[in-house]
Every structure is written in C-alpha cells, then in structure tokens.
Amino acid sequence: xxxxxPPQTTPQTTPMQHALAQAEAARARGEVPVGAVITDxxxxxxxxxxxxxxxxADPTAHAEMLVIREATKxxxxxxxxxxxxxxxxxxxxxxxxxxxxxxxxxxxxxxxxEKAGGAEHGVRLFSHPSCHHRPEIYGGIDETACATILREFxxxxx
Amino acid sequence: xxxxxPPQTTPQTTPMQHALAQAEAARARGEVPVGAVITDxxxxxxxxxxxxxxxxADPTAHAEMLVIREATKxxxxxxxxxxxxxxxxxxxxxxxxxxxxxxxxxxxxxxxxEKAGGAEHGVRLFSHPSCHHRPEIYGGIDETACATILREFxxxxx
Numbered sequence: 219x220x221x222x223x224p225p226q227t228t229p230q231t232t233p234m235q236h237a238l239a240q241a242e243a244a245r246a247r248g249e250v251p252v253g254a255v256i257t258d259x260x261x262x263x264x265x266x267x268x269x270x271x272x273x274x275a276d277p278t279a280h281a282e283m284l285v286i287r288e289a290t291k292x293x294x295x296x297x298x299x300x301x302x303x304x305x306x307x308x309x310x311x312x313x314x315x316x317x318x319x320x321x322x323x324x325x326x327x328x329x330x331x332e333k334a335g336g337a338e339h340g341v342r343l344f345s346h347p348s349c350h351h352r353p354e355i356y357g358g359i360d361e362t363a364c365a366t367i368l369r370e371f372x373x374x375x376x
Numbered sequence: 377x378x379x380x381x382p383p384q385t386t387p388q389t390t391p392m393q394h395a396l397a398q399a400e401a402a403r404a405r406g407e408v409p410v411g412a413v414i415t416d417x418x419x420x421x422x423x424x425x426x427x428x429x430x431x432x433a434d435p436t437a438h439a440e441m442l443v444i445r446e447a448t449k450x451x452x453x454x455x456x457x458x459x460x461x462x463x464x465x466x467x468x469x470x471x472x473x474x475x476x477x478x479x480x481x482x483x484x485x486x487x488x489x490e491k492a493g494g495a496e497h498g499v500r501l502f503s504h505p506s507c508h509h510r511p512e513i514y515g516g517i518d519e520t521a522c523a524t525i526l527r528e529f530x531x532x533x534x
Contacts, residue, residue: 271454272454274448274454275448275449275452275453275454276445276448276449276454277444277448277454277455277474277477277478277479278441278444278445278474278477278478283436286434286435286436287434287436290432290433290434290435291433291434294433295433296429296430296432296433296434296435297435310473310477311469311470311472311473311476311494311499311501312469312470312471312472312473312474312476312477313470313473314469314470314473315468315469315470315471315472315473315494316435316436316470318469318470319435319436319468319470320435320436321435333506334506334508336469336473336506339506340504340506340507341469341499341501341504341506343469343499346498346499348491348492348494348497348498348499349498350492
C-alpha cells in the first residue's frame with residue numbers, strides 16, 4: 219500500500235501577483251491596467267482593487283486610493299500602521315500623499331513611472347522634508363510583468 | 377398708496393463663506409475644521425463638504441477629495457475643466473494631486489498651511505515640471521476666518 223497522499227497544496231500567489239490580477243481585471247474594464255493590494259500585519263490580503271477611473275467617472279479612483287479606503291473599512295481604523303501596499307505602478311503624487319496619510323508601513327511597486335510618478339520620480343514626495351510619514355519603499359517587484367501589461371495597453375490604444 | 381415693495385433680496389453667500397460653513401459643520405462633528413466647495417462653469421455650487429476623516433475612519437476623506445468626487449458624480453464627468461474649488465485651508469499633496477488630475481480650473485484657498493500644504497508650500501506640486509495640470513491659484517481668501525476656526529479648534533484640543 220502506498221503512503222497516503224500529501225495534503226493538497228494550494229498554489230502560492232504573491233501579493234504582487236494578486237495586484238497584477240487586479241491590473242488584468244482593470245484592463246478588461248477598459249481602464250489603465252494598474253492593480254493594488256494591501257496586506258495586514260500577518261501578510262494576508264485585506265483589500266484588492268484596480269483602477270476604476272472610467273467606471274466611476276472619478277479621477278481619484280486610482281487602485282491605491284481604492285484599496286486604502288477598503289483596508290481602513292476592513293480594519294475600522296484610519297491608520298494602516300502595520301500594513302503593506304503592493305501596486306503594479308509607482309504611485310502618483312495623490313496616491314503617495316494618501317499612502318503617507320494612511321501610515322502604510324511598506325510600499326512595494328512594480329514598474330517605475332518616470333513621467334507621472336510621485337514616489338521616486340517627480341516631486342519624490344516621501345523624500346521631501348515636509349512629508350510626515352515615509353514608508354519603506356521597494357521598487358521593481360515583478361517589474362517586467364507590471365510594465366508589459368501597461369505597454370501593451372497603450373500600444374493597443376495608439 | 378406707497379410703491380410696491382422691491383423684490384425680497386436673498387443674502388449673498390460667497391463660495392468661500394459656503395466652504396467656511398462646511399468647516400463649521402466639520403468642527404461640530406469633531407473633525408479638523410476644513411471645508412470645501414466646487415462651483416461649476418456658471419459659478420453655482422455643485423458640491424460642498426467638510427473633512428470626514430474620523431466619521432469614515434478614512435485618512436483620504438479630506439474635504440477637497442469629497443467635493444471632487446461629488447462634483448464628478450453631479451457632472452457625470454471625471455474632468456472638472458470649468459470648475460473652481462474653494463477650500464478653507466491650503467490643500468495637502470494628496471489633494472493637490474487630485475485637483476490636478478481633476479483638471480480644476482481655479483483653486484481658491486483660505487489659510488496657508490506651511491507645515492502640511494502641498495500647493496504653495498512643501499512639494500509645491502503645481503510648480504513641479506512633472507505636474508500635468510496646474511490650476512490658477514488664489515490664496516488668502518477670507519484668510520482670517522479660515523485660520524481662526526482652525527486655531528480655535530487646535531487650542532481647544534491642547
């Protein structure tokens with residue numbers, strides 16, 4: 219008799235892969251394909267969303283803003299002190315400001331945004347002396363996949 | 377017989393007075409007293425709100441963000457191209473970013489915010505070459521009233 223089968227393992231999904239799936243879903247809705255997730259102190263995903271600017275006719279409906287608002291609802295707390303945010307594209311100044319206000323612990327992003335980014339490009343908000351909370355920042359996570367989905371989206375638009 | 381009475385005149389309220397009333401309402405809710413309104417191309421107020429950070433447990437629930445989202449819903453348009461925003465306090469970087477994304481035409485603010493402002497202090501978002509849309513900016517509107525309500529609020533907290 220053979221040994222009993224090992225317990226079925228669930229394929230592991232990293233938070234950035236989860237954010238990429240949200241970017242894919244955004245693309246399917248005709249939105250600029252950017253996705254984001256927030257994980258809690260245990261590393262569990264507590265909020266996931268993609269851009270909904272067109273859907274909501276709302277220029278502030280960036281993936282990061284939506285997950286920050288979702289996560290504060292989940293935790294019933296306006297401060298996400300032990301939470302990490304994963305986003306497929308470097309946040310713009312608005313989102314960088316929101317990340318700072320929300321006291322996000324670590325920011326992981328995929329593709330850099332040299333034109334419209336506000337974290338490590340443009341105003342470099344977190345490096346400015348007026349910034350009251352600076353997350354740890356890790357760029358270039360799954361960079362190729364995160365950049366490719368954006369490049370393909372804009373190529374198809376032209 | 378005397379002449380008929382002239383038509384009853386309605387007391388005029390300026391948009392900034394309207395924003396100040398929203399700041400007062402925010403104070404009554406225990407929020408940092410900041411209020412904002414958005415006027416449309418005809419100068420009519422189409423959105424008015426105050427901070428709701430505590431109420432919504434949401435660090436992004438600044439008065440400016442709320443009225444931008446309200447105005448886009450009213451106009452069913454993500455771009456507020458012919459709209460003006462009046463806010464009792466200089467916007468922070470998050471709100472300045474949202475104002476730029478929403479293509480607000482003119483920004484009128486009351487009190488300057490030397491510590492946390494992002495329009496004419498701090499990162500001075502609109503002056504940065506990476507900023508894609510810069511509104512016309514008029515600071516110091518009803519400055520004394522706008523600053524007093526904030527000063528009184530923080531004095532009472534101490």
